[in-house]
Amino acid sequence: MHVLLEGVRQQIAEQKMDSIKPRKSLVEQTYEILLNAICTGELGPGERLTQDEIAAKLNVSRQPVNSAISILKANQLVADTGRRGVIVTPIDRDLFQSIYEFRSVIEPFAVRLAGMRLPESAKNHAGAILESGNAAVRSGDVGAMLQADIDFHEMIFRWSGNPVIENSMRINWHHIRRSMAVVLKDPDAALPVWKDHADIVDHLLAGDTEGATAFMHNHIEKAHSRSRTALEALEPSE
Template structure:
């Protein structure tokens, strides 16, 4: 795995390192429970240990890293409670988004929604997990944008980072890709038809399925520890 720094002359180095490590964690490039060794990370990033140490402290404040006695920093494990709390909020946002999208979608929105759905299909065919996750995010963000509610769009995007790790965990299992496609198709069709109840019902099932599969994966990993 290659870590990249996006250098910004206006940001302190610790912020640049923080963003690089945070991005790697939420995209699943560091596994839950994986140790973060200052010396090794500093060498890979081409920086001193100080900004790495400061970045790790910032990640700890965000809950993405935990400090383990006699071991040091490691990527926070995904817990069942964290997952349920996060998806409880996501469900409320997504159900509101599909309801408003059903009522407010215009012709341009119809084209954008169909395109987002097709892009997800192409990503699934490719089998590349990062592409599948990114097009899944884009599909749900498109629905939110069709609500024509900027505050809802902002809330959803800000919250999206907190559930990104769960999305990665879900789509890694190729056995559920077909179900994901069907649910996206059904959500798209319901919105295009303006069927609020159908859209909300499928969205609810869509997120519930994600919760159950990720919980199953969490328990399997705990059994192997």
């Protein structure tokens, strides 16, 4: 049924310890799998999640599935429906607007703070991110492009030195991914995005904080109107 959920048991079984971290619990793994399925659209808006089905697919018991769904519910990614189980939250265009309205203030603010607190590693880090972004654009892989975009903006957030900014955006990224997976059909629009990113970094590294802030503001506004028109074209039902 859901392709991405197939063969997950192997991943869980392998459990390669990529770090010191204790291996992730089944709850965390189940959460991440479901989150990803929702964000990529594999689990579509309105679709029902049945615990038995998911548990069987992942070869785990219903218990971790139940906990994972509790977290998804707390993050507004699924919603209670009357009495029986949960459904994937419908994609809400108004929410999308609100997220960009929010970003239009938060992202320039993050740039301004970043200008004051730029770490030494900034130049190297930025180079790597910009490179991976351009590589993603060349590859044409929409998922990779989205991830690179998120990575770029989270880099700015981290430079800002204010963890609350990154935290406040974490949930929003999920919703953005969900909408973008629908919107981002033509990758041609992705090229100017990375030109913007490079401009922002250049001005930041050159010490022109205010310039970089203005660039970021402009960048968000452009992204907003671009995706808005794409969404409207997609669903003409106003």
